[in-house]
Amino acid sequence: MPNQFKIDRRAVLKGMAGVALPLPLLEVMGKEVVEETPRRFCALYIANGMALPDKKLGIDDWSWFPQVGEDGEFVFGRSTDPLAPYRKKLSFLGGLQHDNGPRNDPHVCSDMWLTGAPLHDPAPGTYNTVGLDQVVARHTRHQCRRPSLVLSIDAGTGYTSRTATVSYDGKGKPIPAENNPRRIFEGLFKGNRGTLDAQRAQLRQRMKLVDAVFENARMLDRRLGRTDRDKMEEYMTSLNEFETRLEASERWLDIPLKKQDYSHLDLDASPEVDPELYYQTMMDLVALAFDADITRSVTFMMNREDGMGISDTFPLKLGMSQTHHSMSHKKDKKGLLEWGRYDxxxxxxxxxxLKRLNGFHDKRGSVLDNTIVLYGSGASTTHKNTNLPTLVAGGANMGLKHGRFIEGGGRMTDMYLSILHSMGIAVESFGDSRGTMSNSIFSV
Known part of the structure; x- marks a missing residue:
């Protein structure tokens, strides 16, 4: 394949806005296998914030953030006590915020959740910056079959402030998300079932096709207006991601996948029919992908901002009286109790x-011990952009010390820098970070 586009892409990644990268590590090529225990990252995004009732309502036990007991230990609230079995493997972080948070439209928060970019009043033609997950992908892509797995309740990218993805590439462009369990499964675990020679020939044919499309797209781009050029840029981003997957597929073609049990999967699970089954099928796919070391970077946008998409109706399907976005505007006791039930x-x-990740054994400890799971929202209650609900789980073998509720606050980007350092990714900064978190769950 022509090398020009690859070289350009690496140059962008090394100079991408929002993150300072050191010289890249030597790349593992061909069939070489990395022997150390994998270090992984998974981000799960919840739209519209979490229920944080006013104390005067007398329903503190339904607050998403835990209460602190007389012994100094935190007490799970009723909206989070399903997580109690993993108390020693997770922590709550309070008071965090993005200093560049939304100022006009509160729903811009999903765009910047993993980037920390200043997206308020953006100048025409400006974009986001690189996301945390894609920095991880950049540093781990030669150690696994697929640089990253980008999932969402709704496929595609959505649009500014109403995104359908929380992943942004080195140019700050949204990366299209996948949402169909069967297609995700086929792409991760099945692929072409022909002989190795047939698979290799098919891959090379597809690479030639991608090169031809790139060339035609470049020629067409010069004749387009600004609006169409932006659309073409998004298409080129998708094509770029597809090309990267093809290259990775060829490198790993001769290395068999780990044998796993897929019999429990319901690949026809539909969010319109059974939200819980759909979510759990998607979680199964994430856990299986990590266990097989197919990827080391995953994002899953579990619902969208401002009533967008199918997930807004999930509370109704669960017997509640309001949609998700409507809940997020309630301040009365009845409304907040329903919101807490949905949380x-x-x-x-x-x-x-967490159960699935904890059940898979790694070279050292469980897959959960070697995965940092970030769960949270880009808003707190009723679209405020301070005190962002944030939970971090896993990562015991990366030095994380759990079972804590830390209310010290600070910048989200400082936490992101701590996550990167915990994963052995020695970047100097991330976004507007001022340094790593102090007095936290992180040891670096």
């Missing part, structure tokens, strides 16, 4: 993922 449902889905 509990989402906590159950997180607990399911």
């Amino acid at each position: 509990r449902f989402l906590s159950e889905q997180l607990a399911y993922l």
